[in-house]
Amino acid sequence: MKEMRRRVLILAIVVIAIVVTATAGYIYVGSLSSAKPIVTVIRIPKGSSTEPTGFSVADFQTNFVNGTYPFPVNVTVTIGVNNSIEWVNDDTVGHTVTALVAPAGALKFNSGLISEGKSFSVTLNVQGVYKYTCAWHNWLAGKITVNSP
Numbered sequence: 001m002k003e004m005r006r007r008v009l010i011l012a013i014v015v016i017a018i019v020v021t022a023t024a025g026y027i028y029v030g031s032l033s034s035a036k037p038i039v040t041v042i043r044i045p046k047g048s049s050t051e052p053t054g055f056s057v058a059d060f061q062t063n064f065v066n067g068t069y070p071f072p073v074n075v076t077v078t079i080g081v082n083n084s085i086e087w088v089n090d091d092t093v094g095h096t097v098t099a100l101v102a103p104a105g106a107l108k109f110n111s112g113l114i115s116e117g118k119s120f121s122v123t124l125n126v127q128g129v130y131k132y133t134c135a136w137h138n139w140l141a142g143k144i145t146v147n148s149p
């Protein structure tokens with residue numbers, strides 16, 4: 001019965017799409033299929049625990065959250081809403097991915113310690129900007145922008 005209702009719904013969408021196509025002249029096919037969750041993999045490279053030249057923890061603490069942080073943010077990714085990110089730790093020490101900034105209504109994700117060879121995934125359901133760092137090595141920092149659906 002549920003399957004029948006689903007078919008009727010799909011048929012209705014197709015009919016509407018055809019009418020829209022006939023009147024407006026184009027069809028956005030993507031809206032007919034359910035979005036598949038997409039996973040973006042970020043690898044934490046070996047040697048990441050070594051502090052790079054020019055890093056200032058005071059500077060990080062003062063400026064990272066405010067958006068005027070001058071030290072290069074190592075990772076910048078843009079994903080769609082409800083997509084996932086998976087961090088894989090290729091380093092020989094543990095790291096964390098700890099969100100310090102998240103959009104209103106979104107949880108600030110925190111992986112806890114990701115041991116060497118382990119990974120951590122998060123699915124981001126709220127659009128906006130997230131900024132995260134490793135709790136132990138603040139030079140490992142990233143910015144994630146989640147686009148609207």
Ligand SMILES: [Cu+2]
Nearest residue numbers: 095134136137
């Ligand atoms: Cu770390």
